[in-house]
Amino acid sequence: MTDTEETAETYDPSRYERPSVTVDVVIFTLIDRELHVLLVRRKRWPFEGYWAIPGGFVQMHESLEDAARRELEEETGVRDIYIEQLYTFGDPDRDPRTRVISVAYFALVRADRQRLRVSDESLDVRWFPVRAVPSPLAFDHDRILATALARLRSKLEYTTLAFELLPEVFSILELKHIYEQIFGEKLDKGNFYRKIKDAGVLEETGLLREGRGRPTRLYRFRRDRGDGQFVFRWREARIDAGESHERD
Amino acid sequence: MTDTEETAETYDPSRYERPSVTVDVVIFTLIDRELHVLLVRRKRWPFEGYWAIPGGFVQMHESLEDAARRELEEETGVRDIYIEQLYTFGDPDRDPRTRVISVAYFALVRADRQRLRVSDESLDVRWFPVRAVPSPLAFDHDRILATALARLRSKLEYTTLAFELLPEVFSILELKHIYEQIFGEKLDKGNFYRKIKDAGVLEETGLLREGRGRPTRLYRFRRDRGDGQFVFRWREARIDAGESHERD
DNA sequence: TATATTTATTGTTGTAATGACACTAACTGA
DNA sequence: TCAGTTAGTGTCATTACAACAATAAATATA
Numbered sequence: 001m002t003d004t005e006e007t008a009e010t011y012d013p014s015r016y017e018r019p020s021v022t023v024d025v026v027i028f029t030l031i032d033r034e035l036h037v038l039l040v041r042r043k044r045w046p047f048e049g050y051w052a053i054p055g056g057f058v059q060m061h062e063s064l065e066d067a068a069r070r071e072l073e074e075e076t077g078v079r080d081i082y083i084e085q086l087y088t089f090g091d092p093d094r095d096p097r098t099r100v101i102s103v104a105y106f107a108l109v110r111a112d113r114q115r116l117r118v119s120d121e122s123l124d125v126r127w128f129p130v131r132a133v134p135s136p137l138a139f140d141h142d143r144i145l146a147t148a149l150a151r152l153r154s155k156l157e158y159t160t161l162a163f164e165l166l167p168e169v170f171s172i173l174e175l176k177h178i179y180e181q182i183f184g185e186k187l188d189k190g191n192f193y194r195k196i197k198d199a200g201v202l203e204e205t206g207l208l209r210e211g212r213g214r215p216t217r218l219y220r221f222r223r224d225r226g227d228g229q230f231v232f233r234w235r236e237a238r239i240d241a242g243e244s245h246e247r248d
Numbered sequence: 249m250t251d252t253e254e255t256a257e258t259y260d261p262s263r264y265e266r267p268s269v270t271v272d273v274v275i276f277t278l279i280d281r282e283l284h285v286l287l288v289r290r291k292r293w294p295f296e297g298y299w300a301i302p303g304g305f306v307q308m309h310e311s312l313e314d315a316a317r318r319e320l321e322e323e324t325g326v327r328d329i330y331i332e333q334l335y336t337f338g339d340p341d342r343d344p345r346t347r348v349i350s351v352a353y354f355a356l357v358r359a360d361r362q363r364l365r366v367s368d369e370s371l372d373v374r375w376f377p378v379r380a381v382p383s384p385l386a387f388d389h390d391r392i393l394a395t396a397l398a399r400l401r402s403k404l405e406y407t408t409l410a411f412e413l414l415p416e417v418f419s420i421l422e423l424k425h426i427y428e429q430i431f432g433e434k435l436d437k438g439n440f441y442r443k444i445k446d447a448g449v450l451e452e453t454g455l456l457r458e459g460r461g462r463p464t465r466l467y468r469f470r471r472d473r474g475d476g477q478f479v480f481r482w483r484e485a486r487i488d489a490g491e492s493h494e495r496d
Numbered sequence: 497t498a499t500a501t502t503t504a505t506t507g508t509t510g511t512a513a514t515g516a517c518a519c520t521a522a523c524t525g526a
Numbered sequence: 527t528c529a530g531t532t533a534g535t536g537t538c539a540t541t542a543c544a545a546c547a548a549t550a551a552a553t554a555t556a
Contacts (some may be wrong), residue, residue, distance in 0.1 A: 017308050018266045021338075021349055060265050060347050064338040088336045088351050090269075090312040099308050101269055103336050103349075173504075191544065193505065213503025214551040421533070439515065441534065461532025462522040 019090070019099040023067045024055030024141070026086065026148035027076060029109040029127065030165045033174070035181050036127040037145065038075060039137070043124070046096045047138035051128075053145065055102065068105035075125065076109060082164040083107040087147050094140045106148045112167035153182055160201055163221040169205055171216040172196055267338070267347035271315045272303030272389070274334065274352060274396035275324060277375065278359040278413045281422070283429050284375040285393065286323060287385070291372070294344045295386035299376075301393065303350065316353035323373065324357060330412040331355040335395050342388045354396040360415035401430055408449055411469040417453055419464040420444055 027038040039051040054075045058067045065083065073079055083105055090101040128134070130149065136142055155161050162178045176192045196202065200222075207218040275286040287299040302323045306315045313331065321327055331353055338349040376382070378397065384390050403409050410426045424440045444450065448470075455466040 019269050019306065019308065021267050021269060058267065058338070058349075060267065061340055063340060064336065064349070085335060087333060088312065090306070090351065092309055092311060101306075101312070101349075101351075103338065171504085188544065188546085189504085190506075190546080194543090210552080211503065212553060213501075214505080214553095216504060419533085436515065436517085437533085438517080438535070442514085458523080459532065460524065461530080462534080464533060 017099075019101045021058045022055050022100055022102045023058055023064060023071060024053045024089075024102050024104045024144060025068050025071045025075070025083070026053055026104060026106040026145060027072060027109060028106065028130075028148075028152065028165070030111040030178065030181075031127055031129075033177055033181070035130045035165075035178075037130050037133065037148075039126060039128055039133070040075070041124045041126075042138055050136070050138035051126075051134045052138035053104075053141045054125075058103070064103050065105070068103075068107070072107050078109050081107055081109055082161070086144075086151055089140055089144060091140065102144075104144050104147070106151060108161065108164040110167055111165060156182055160221065163201075166221070169207060169218045169220055171209065171218055172202075173216065265347075267349045269306045270303050270348055270350045271306055271312060271319055272301045272337075272350050272352045272392060273316050273319045273323070273331070274301055274354040274393060275320060275357060276354065276378075276396075276400065276413070277357040278426065278429075279375055279377075281425055281429070283378045283413075283426075285378050285381065285396075287374060287376055287381070288323070289372045289374075290386055298384070298386035299374075299382045300386035301352075301389045302373075306351070312351050313353070316351075316355070320355050326357050329355055329357055330409070334392075334399055337388055337392060339388065350392075352392050352395070354399060356409065356412040358415055359413060404430055408469065411449075414469070417455060417466045417468055419457065419466055420450075421464065 029036050029038070038054060040054045042048055042050050042052050054071055056067070056071050056074075058064060062070065064085070068083055068085075069079070072081065072083065084107075086104040086106045088101065088103045092099055094100065094102075130145075133145065137145065152161070156179060162175060162182075165178055166174065172193060173189070175196065176187055176189070179192075180187055202219040203222045205218045205220050208215040209218055277284050277286070286302060288302045290296055290298050290300050302319055304315070304319050304322075306312060310318065312333070316331055316333075317327070320329065320331065332355075334352040334354045336349065336351045340347055342348065342350075378393075381393065385393065400409070404427060410423060410430075413426055414422065420441060421437070423444065424435055424437070427440075428435055450467040451470045453466045453468050456463040457466055
C-alpha cells in the first residue's frame with residue numbers, strides 16, 4: 001500500500017483491505033401526477049431513524065445492474081423496468097462503519113404499476129414527493145438524490161424517458177404535465193402539441209377519455225420509433241447531468 | 249448470501265466475500281492535431297502482452313477521484329487537469345482472477361503538457377491515435393474506451409470541454425479542428441466562427457501566429473465566462489453519453 | 497334550450513438560429 | 527505581379543420556435 005509502483009499486474013488480493021460495494025437505487029414514480037421517490041427508514045446505527053435510498057450489497061456472482069434490479073424488485077415488486085447507472089459514490093468517510101463504495105442507479109416505475117411489496121411495513125418504506133423529501137437523508141443520500149434529479153431533468157430533454165413514467169395509454173397534456181413537474185416550469189400548450197407530434201413517437205389509440213370539458217385523445221408510446229431524437233429546449237434549461245456527465 | 253432479505257442494516261462485513269475495486273483512467277490528449285489515448289502494455293497473465301487502459305486499486309483512505317488523479321499523475325506526471333467519472337464496470341467475469349469492479353474516469357490533458365513520465369519504458373506505455381488503437385484491448389477495455397469516446401463527443405456539444413485539450417493559446421481553426429476530429433465530420437468555417445464568437449468564451453490575446461498564408465489570431469479561453477452555455481449542434485449529432493447517461 | 501365554463505386542439509406570426517456558400521483579407525514564394 | 531495558401535467576414539433563404547389567438551367538443555347551469 002505504500003508502494004505506489006504497484007499495479008494490477010503485481011496485485012495480490014489477500015494483501016489488501018477491500019472496500020464494500022453496494023448498489024443504491026433511486027426509484028422514481030408518478031403518484032397523483034406528482035413525482036415521487038422511494039425511501040426506506042433505517043432501523044439501526046448509523047443514521048438510525050433516518051430515511052435513506054434503498055440499496056444493498058452486491059453479491060459476488062451478479063452484475064451491478066442485476067444487483068440494482070434485484071433491489072428494485074425487492075422494494076417494489078417491479079421487474080423489467082427502465083433502469084440506468086447514475087454515478088458511483090465512494091468518499092472514504094461516507095459510511096462510518098467501513099469503507100463503502102456505492103454504485104447508484106436510477107429507475108423509473110410506471111404510474112400504474114407502482115405498489116410496495118412490503119405494504120405492512122408502511123413506516124419503513126414510503127413514496128415521498130420529491131418536493132417534500134425529509135431532510136437530511138442518511139449518509140450522502142441527499143447528494144445521490146440531487147444527482148438523480150439532475151440526471152432525470154437532463155435526459156428528459158433529449159430522450160423519450162418521460163414515457164417510462166406514464167401508463168400504457170395517456171394524453172398529450174398528461175405528458176406535458178410530467179415535463180412541467182420535472183423541469184419546474186410551465187410549458188406552452190400549443191408548442192408542446194406541435195413538438196411532441198412532430199417527433200413522431202406517439203401512436204393514436206382511438207380511445208377517448210371523458211372529463212369535465214372536451215374529451216381527450218389517448219395515445220400510446222411507439223417504442224419502435226423510439227429513435228426519435230427529441231430535443232426539448234423549453235426556455236434555456238440545460239442542466240448538467242449531475243456529478244459529471246454530468247448532464248451527460 | 250442466500251438470504252435475500254438481508255439489508256444494509258443487518259450486514260456484517262466479515263461474513264461476505266468482497267469484490268476488488270479499481271479505477272481505470274481513460275486519458276485523452278491531442279498530438280499533431282489528432283486525438284490520442286494513453287494505453288499500457290500488460291506484462292502478466294491475464295491478457296499478457298495486451299494493451300490496456302491504465303488503472304489501479306483504490307486505496308482504503310482515498311476518494312475515487314483522488315485515486316484516479318493519482319493514477320493519472322503516475323502515468324503522465326500531470327496534475328490539476330480535467331477529470332470526471334465516466335461509468336462503473338462490474339460484470340462478474342470481466343477479470344478472470346477475481347471479481348473486480350472498476351470505476352472508470354476520463355481525463356483530458358492539454359496538448360502542450362503531455363509527456364510520459366516513464367519514457368524509457370516506451371514499450372510499455374504509449375499514446376495511440378484513437379483511430380488506430382490495437383484491438384482487442386485487455387479485459388473489457390474496448391467497451392470502456394468506447395464509452396469514454398461517446399461521453400467526450402456528447403459533452404463537446406454542450407460544454408467547453410474542448411478547451412481542455414488545447415494549449416493556453418490557440419486559433420479558432422485549431423479549435424474547429426478538434427470538433428471535427430471528435431465528431432468525425434467537417435464543420436463550416438463561417439458558421440463555426442460565428443458560433444464560437446457569439447458564445448463569448450474567447451479572449452483575444454493580440455498575438456498572431458505566422459504561417460504559410462495569412463497569419464492567424466490567437467485566443468485564450470475565458471474560464472470566468474465559462475458559464476457560456478454552448479450548444480453546438482452541428483448536423484444532427486446527438487449521441488448518448490455511452491452506457492447510460494448516456495448522453496448525460 | 498341557451499349559454500357559460502372547461503378542457504382539448506389547431507393556427508398564425510414575428511423573430512431568432514443556422515446551414516450553405518460566396519466573398520474579402522493578409523501573407524509567402526516564384 | 528500574380529498564383530497559391532490560409533484566415534476571416536458577409537449574405538441569404540430556410541427552418542425552428544416562442545407567444546398568443548382561435549376554434550372544437552364536451553359538461554354544468556340558468
